Amino acid sequence: MVDTETFLDVSIWRDQGGDGHFETYQVPRLANQTILDVVSWVQQHIDPTLSYRFACRVGMCGSCAMMVNGEPRWTCRTHVKKVVVEDCLEIAPLRNLPVIKDLVVDMDPFFDKWVAANAVFEPSRTRDDPMAPITPDDPMRIVADGAIECINCAVCYAACDVVAANPEYLGPAALNRSWSLVNDSRDAGQAQRLHAVSAGGGCHNCHSQQSCAKFCPNELNPTLSISGLKRATLKSLLRWDR
Amino acid sequence: MLTLRLYFAQRLTAIIMAPLTLGHLVVMIYAVQDGLSVAEILARTRGSVTWFLFYGSFVLAVAVHAAIGLRVIISEWLGVRGVMLSFFSWAVLVLLLFLGGRAVWMVTLAGGLQ
Numbered sequence: 001m002v003d004t005e006t007f008l009d010v011s012i013w014r015d016q017g018g019d020g021h022f023e024t025y026q027v028p029r030l031a032n033q034t035i036l037d038v039v040s041w042v043q044q045h046i047d048p049t050l051s052y053r054f055a056c057r058v059g060m061c062g063s064c065a066m067m068v069n070g071e072p073r074w075t076c077r078t079h080v081k082k083v084v085v086e087d088c089l090e091i092a093p094l095r096n097l098p099v100i101k102d103l104v105v106d107m108d109p110f111f112d113k114w115v116a117a118n119a120v121f122e123p124s125r126t127r128d129d130p131m132a133p134i135t136p137d138d139p140m141r142i143v144a145d146g147a148i149e150c151i152n153c154a155v156c157y158a159a160c161d162v163v164a165a166n167p168e169y170l171g172p173a174a175l176n177r178s179w180s181l182v183n184d185s186r187d188a189g190q191a192q193r194l195h196a197v198s199a200g201g202g203c204h205n206c207h208s209q210q211s212c213a214k215f216c217p218n219e220l221n222p223t224l225s226i227s228g229l230k231r232a233t234l235k236s237l238l239r240w241d242r
Numbered sequence: 243m244l245t246l247r248l249y250f251a252q253r254l255t256a257i258i259m260a261p262l263t264l265g266h267l268v269v270m271i272y273a274v275q276d277g278l279s280v281a282e283i284l285a286r287t288r289g290s291v292t293w294f295l296f297y298g299s300f301v302l303a304v305a306v307h308a309a310i311g312l313r314v315i316i317s318e319w320l321g322v323r324g325v326m327l328s329f330f331s332w333a334v335l336v337l338l339l340f341l342g343g344r345a346v347w348m349v350t351l352a353g354g355l356q
Contacts, residue, residue: 165318166243204249205314233246234253 008084010038012050013092015099022090035068035075035083039091039103052103059217062153066103067092072158074151074217095158110154113170118196119177122189132186144183147176147225149218156212156222168201172212172222175203179225182232194229194236203229243317243327248310255307262300287349294350301342309335 006029011022025042036054043050054064059077066075068083069090097105134141156172163171178197181187197203203226212222287293313331316322
């Protein structure tokens with residue numbers, strides 16, 4: 001249903017390679033409208049050259065995150081009415097990542113840090129071995145449960161002031177994934193992982209400001225995971241494992 | 243810029259400083275309330291291995307803790323990295339050790355043991 005009396009003033013970041021600026025568009029306000037709906041309306045009705053990313057539209061793929069009124073959001077699940085201020089919206093590419101064009105950022109630095117954090121499963125068995133039994137009430141599994149619903153949207157990475165201040169910092173998402181693997185009893189890469197998250201850009205740089213936990217659309221708490229990594233690495237140091 | 247070892251050193255020195263800070267506050271309040279003069283304070287501290295160890299370990303912990311803390315601040319706020327960052331951290335450590343160590347030495351063991 002169109003409310004013909006109401007329009008949104010939407011400022012969208014336009015960047016063709018170094019000439020970044022906001023352009024304002026008038027977008028009709030609709031019932032149950034999401035930020036992704038607004039961006040799509042502009043692209044479909046005003047300027048087809050507007051670039052942005054989305055895929056699933058249901059909060060699973062993690063590809064549509066943008067800065068909305070200065071805060072990182074998953075745009076397909078963010079209702080306009082939740083974030084609009086006096087019928088105005090400001091939509092920009094994710095913070096802390098290089099812009100490719102308009103609202104599209106280069107995610108390479110984000111995923112390179114997952115690799116640097118050794119946030120990749122290292123199997124301890126082959127396909128010929130029997131499956132490792134892990135029960136739902138296993139204490140390590142319960143801890144891992146708190147960290148495994150990450151959709152790689154980079155909202156936490158954009159929210160993190162330490163990433164902004166220290167480009168080497170691995171960031172909340174990569175460290176959160178590392179923590180879930182530290183609690184995976186099937187994983188064979190624990191020593192290398194703890195070493196990887198203890199280097200110059202590692203978990204010890206986190207100031208526990210908890211912006212990642214505040215903005216995570218899946219309500220994960222990467223700060224808690226990072227504090228777990230701090231404890232695990234400290235124990236490993238005190239055991240003279242390194 | 244904070245590695246595990248630097249993180250550990252900063253936490254360890256924080257643990258050391260906590261009781262020493264409380265002790266220092268108690269000493270200050272005692273000295274002020276009793277109206278001790280400089281001469282009376284020095285009479286108690288000069289030649290005292292106990293006060294030398296108390297404030298000596300305090301200075302050591304402060305120097306390490308502050309050098310690491312300032313290292314993080316100037317790296318994050320001013321973008322200092324690499325050799326310059328290490329040089330700054332060591333310079334802060336040496337400066338605080340020198341200033342604090344000299345003060346502790348002068349009010350405790352400079353005149354010899356008693």
